[in-house]
Amino acid sequence: METMTTNRINEVFQNKKNVLSVYYTAGFPELNNTLAIAQNLEVAGADIIEIGMPFSDPVADGPTIQESNKKALENGMSIQLLFEQLKEVRQSVSIPIILMGYINPVLQFGIDAFCEKCEEVGVDGLILPDLPMAEYLALYKDKFDDHGIKNVFLITPQTSENRVREIDQNTDGFIYMVSSASTTGARGSFSEEQISYFERIKKMDLKNPTLIGFGISNNDTYEQACTYSSGAIIGSAFINCIDSSGIEKEIINQFVKDIKG
Amino acid sequence: MRYSVDENGYYGQFGGAYIPEMLYPNVEELRENYLSIIGDSAFKAEFDKLLKDYVGRPTPLYFANRLSEKYGAKIYLKREDLCHTGAHKVNNTIGQIILAKKLGKQKIIAETGAGQHGVATATVCALMGMECIVYMGEIDMQRQKPNVERMRILGAEVVPAKSGSKTLKDATNEAMRHWISNPVDTHYIIGSVVGPHPYPDMVARFQSVISEEMKWQLNEEEGTEYPHYVIACVGGGSNAAGAFYHYLDEEKVNLVAVEAAGKGVDSGESAATSYLGKPGVLHGSKTLLMQTADGQVVEPYSISAGLDYPGIGPMHAHLFDTGRVKFENATDEEAMEAGVELSKLEGIIPAIESAHALAALKKMSFDASDIVVINLSGRGDKDLETYIKWGKY
Numbered sequence: 001m002e003t004m005t006t007n008r009i010n011e012v013f014q015n016k017k018n019v020l021s022v023y024y025t026a027g028f029p030e031l032n033n034t035l036a037i038a039q040n041l042e043v044a045g046a047d048i049i050e051i052g053m054p055f056s057d058p059v060a061d062g063p064t065i066q067e068s069n070k071k072a073l074e075n076g077m078s079i080q081l082l083f084e085q086l087k088e089v090r091q092s093v094s095i096p097i098i099l100m101g102y103i104n105p106v107l108q109f110g111i112d113a114f115c116e117k118c119e120e121v122g123v124d125g126l127i128l129p130d131l132p133m134a135e136y137l138a139l140y141k142d143k144f145d146d147h148g149i150k151n152v153f154l155i156t157p158q159t160s161e162n163r164v165r166e167i168d169q170n171t172d173g174f175i176y177m178v179s180s181a182s183t184t185g186a187r188g189s190f191s192e193e194q195i196s197y198f199e200r201i202k203k204m205d206l207k208n209p210t211l212i213g214f215g216i217s218n219n220d221t222y223e224q225a226c227t228y229s230s231g232a233i234i235g236s237a238f239i240n241c242i243d244s245s246g247i248e249k250e251i252i253n254q255f256v257k258d259i260k261g
Numbered sequence: 262m263r264y265s266v267d268e269n270g271y272y273g274q275f276g277g278a279y280i281p282e283m284l285y286p287n288v289e290e291l292r293e294n295y296l297s298i299i300g301d302s303a304f305k306a307e308f309d310k311l312l313k314d315y316v317g318r319p320t321p322l323y324f325a326n327r328l329s330e331k332y333g334a335k336i337y338l339k340r341e342d343l344c345h346t347g348a349h350k351v352n353n354t355i356g357q358i359i360l361a362k363k364l365g366k367q368k369i370i371a372e373t374g375a376g377q378h379g380v381a382t383a384t385v386c387a388l389m390g391m392e393c394i395v396y397m398g399e400i401d402m403q404r405q406k407p408n409v410e411r412m413r414i415l416g417a418e419v420v421p422a423k424s425g426s427k428t429l430k431d432a433t434n435e436a437m438r439h440w441i442s443n444p445v446d447t448h449y450i451i452g453s454v455v456g457p458h459p460y461p462d463m464v465a466r467f468q469s470v471i472s473e474e475m476k477w478q479l480n481e482e483e484g485t486e487y488p489h490y491v492i493a494c495v496g497g498g499s500n501a502a503g504a505f506y507h508y509l510d511e512e513k514v515n516l517v518a519v520e521a522a523g524k525g526v527d528s529g530e531s532a533a534t535s536y537l538g539k540p541g542v543l544h545g546s547k548t549l550l551m552q553t554a555d556g557q558v559v560e561p562y563s564i565s566a567g568l569d570y571p572g573i574g575p576m577h578a579h580l581f582d583t584g585r586v587k588f589e590n591a592t593d594e595e596a597m598e599a600g601v602e603l604s605k606l607e608g609i610i611p612a613i614e615s616a617h618a619l620a621a622l623k624k625m626s627f628d629a630s631d632i633v634v635i636n637l638s639g640r641g642d643k644d645l646e647t648y649i650k651w652g653k654y
Contacts, residue, residue: 056425056557057543059437060281066424078555103279104542105556129281130542134269154282158444163285178283182442 008096008124009150009173012047013209019231020222020260021048021211022238023100025068026085027077028054033247034085038093040249044256046095050127050233051086053079053101060129062185064236068243079109086121098152100127111140115147125150125173133167141170152176157197161204168206177201177229179214186217186237190224198228219261234259264509264576264585270458272579275549278457279542283441287449288545290364292459298363299356299466311355312470315388316345318352320471322478322634327606334627337488338609338637339475341500348612348639349468349500350381354450356467358385361448368392368447372422372436374401374429374496375567375614376408377639378452383417393417396435398428401566408643426560429496429570433544453497454574457545461502461574468503475634476507483632490625492517493636494617495588496532496568498577500638505586515587518577519621521563522590532561532569535581535588543571549578564593564647565613567639591620599623600641601654612639613647 012019022041026034034051041049054072058065082099089097099118106114106128118126126149131140136151144151150173155164157180167175179194180187190198201210212225213233225232238255245251270276270292280288298304312318320340329336341349354371361369369386372395373379379395386393395412399421402409412419425431433455440449454461454468476486491508493501495518508514523531531537534549541550543558551559551571563569573581580586591599600616603609611619615638627633641648648654 057430057434059434059544060283060441062438070424073557080555102542104550104552104558107542108539108552108554108556129283130279130545132278132280132282132285135277135279156283156286156444158286159282160286181283181444183283183438 007148007150009048012096013174013230016047018226019047019211020045020256021050021231021233022046023050023052023233023235024238024242025052025054025065025072026082027072027075028068028239029071029243029247031075031077032085034082035089037242037247037252038089038097040247040252041256042093042095043249044253045260046256047231048096048098050098050100051082053082053099053105055102055105058102060183062183062236064186064239065184068239079105083117083121086123090122096124097122098125098127099123103128103131111143115143115149118149119147123149125152127152127176129154133170137170154178157181157194164201164204164206168208171208174209174211174230175206176233177210177212179212182214184214184235186240187215188217189220190215202228219259222259223261264580266458266462266576272576273582274540275547275575275578276458276461277547278545279547280457280545281441283444284437287440287444288457294364295360295459295463298360304359304363307359308356312352316351316355317343318470319474319478320344322475322482324482325607328603331606332622332627333629334631334633337632337634339471339504339634341471341636341638342609342611342615342640346377346381346384347642348377348381349471349503350378350452351384352470352503353452353464353467353499354378354381354385357448357450358389358391362389364448366446366448368443369450370394370396370436370439370447371450371452372396372429372432373452374398374432374569375565375612376401376405376412376643377567379417379419380408380411380415382450383412383415386417387415394439395419396422396432396439398422398426398432400427401429401432404647405566405643428566430558430561437544453499454502454576455497455544455546455572461546461576464499465502465506465576468499469506471500471503471636472505472507475504479632479634487511487514488632488634490515490517490631490633491636492519492618492621492633494519494568494614494638495573495577496521496570496614498574500636502574502576504636509585516585517587517589517621519617520588520590521565521568521596521617522592523562523564525592526590530562532563532571533590534571534573536590538572546575548572548575549581564596565617567612567614568617589621589624591617595620595623597651597653600648609637610641611637612641613644615639
């Protein structure tokens with residue numbers, strides 16, 4: 001069942017602690033910002049980047065990312081264009097790149113063509129929140145494996161232990177731990193309930209590393225997340241930052257510094 | 262049953278459960294329990310009693326004399342417009358509210374387009390003393406004001422969906438977001454045969470009371486359970502699913518689904534999904550979907566708030582694919598004309614949604630002995646303002 005291809009995602013978790021993964025939406029705030037943001041994030045010290053493929057109906061996302069999706073589509077972003085933009089990316093960016101989005105645009109692009117393009121431009125993994133495990137295993141896993149693409153599964157406080165184990169068995173990249181029952185969005189701190197969920201998962205001693213996402217917005221939440229997992233994913237807070245301050249090197253540097261402390 | 266859902270939740274290539282992990286426990290809980298709950302005799306007794314005493318079932322199968330004369334066939338109207346709350350929607354909400362109680366849920370959320378499903382949900386929540394939040398597109402709230410007020414009188418909170426086209430699709434997105442954030446105590450009453458498995462199958466089963474009654478009512482009137490045609494409008498497709506259900510495997514019965522063409526199927530302002538759509542995934546299932554080449558969902562348009570949805574239920578997508586159901590469409594103009602025609606010929610002002618089904622009569626030809634049943638899914642009270650604005654009556 002499991003793939004043994006080592007890619008950049010595996011390497012990051014072998015070599016680094018307190019991994020910081022940063023999400024941004026392709027085509028936002030400006031259509032051609034994709035590569036520059038990736039370069040600036042790597043220089044600033046991000047360990048993984050997640051690039052959002054905008055979708056008209058992003059149901060798992062909160063208002064910030066939803067709005068960035070809408071703006072990106074208005075700017076003219078598409079998967080086709082994103083792959084064009086990513087053609088040069090491996091000349092200057094060496095950290096793992098994960099594409100995140102919803103299944104429908106990927107299906108329309110064509111699964112085979114999509115996987116080929118991912119491999120060609122050096123995409124290491126995919127996060128498709130509305131592609132559940134059963135559908136993935138039945139329809140898509142073989143194709144992803146053929147192209148060395150790691151599929152990242154989400155777990156939530158409501159995910160049963162059995163299902164967490166099953167997910168752990170079926171991936172070898174990392175597991176995306178959604179911090180609470182919610183859509184994406186920046187929040188100030190974690191509740192006791194969330195902490196006990198983090199502890200519960202930590203005690204399960206999974207073979208895959210975990211990254212905690214949803215609600216990470218500052219150094220406090222990042223540090224806390226790192227106590228219970230291999231690191232954290234930050235999205236809405238970064239989108240808010242580049243929306244209000246821009247994508248320049250200094251701004252992104254400061255953002256990553258503020259998070260990592 | 263050739264057209265039933267399979268064990269994985271698929272109708273042919275359509276269906277499934279494409280949902281984020283955040284919704285997985287809820288949907289799985291439902292999938293594991295719905296068949297045993299609704300198959301239980303206590304559930305059936307409560308459901309049947311409420312349908313009889315509260316909804317007012319069976320709804321009449323009315324022989325429309327003057328309409329029949331005009332179109333040269335024996336035309337019957339299945340009077341879902343006479344259900345309590347004014348449309349077929351309540352058949353499903355009664356079923357789901359009893360189910361939600363059995364699952365131990367305390368709160369209900371729903372999405373609504375024309376407001377009929379919202380009103381039906383608010384009604385059953387009042388009946389059962391459950392908290393109710395209904396998401397409705399901001400634009401739909403404006404064009405279906407009486408239904409917004411009805412929901413409020415019934416004690417529901419109506420939350421405007423302000424994203425996207427501010428209509429049904431976006432109300433559905435917002436309801437899903439709410440469910441993601443409140444997974445434990447909340448049940449989401451989806452109003453049509455859309456969404457992740459088991460919703461399409463569950464809603465179709467609750468609505469199947471329509472064709473179940475049609476069969477014995479037709480038998481009483483005509484000495485046969487089988488009409489030559491059953492015609493129903495399709496947005497998501499719940500009234501059509503109910504009207505077709507017990508005839509799906511009876512190939513001698515012609516099933517006709519009528520979609521909203523809006524200003525014309527090729528006008529760019531349409532909701533005729535079977536004509537304009539391609540296979541895609543939205544709101545939890547793989548179905549026919551109006552979308553761009555890049556997979557972005559296209560904003561649908563129809564004069565009727567209940568039909569402007571960019572997809573159809575996966576069961577309907579399969580029925581279209583296999584050719585079992587013939588898909589027609591009617592423009593705003595054709596539907597409005599048909600609605601006024603029924604008002605004048607039979608003294609029944611239909612919902613604009615249902616008027617789309619009536620509009621198909623003009624495009625079909627019948628033998629005098631043909632028995633035609635049109636599912637009159639709802640009444641036009643909520644649409645008076647639209648009729649008045651249209652003005653041609």
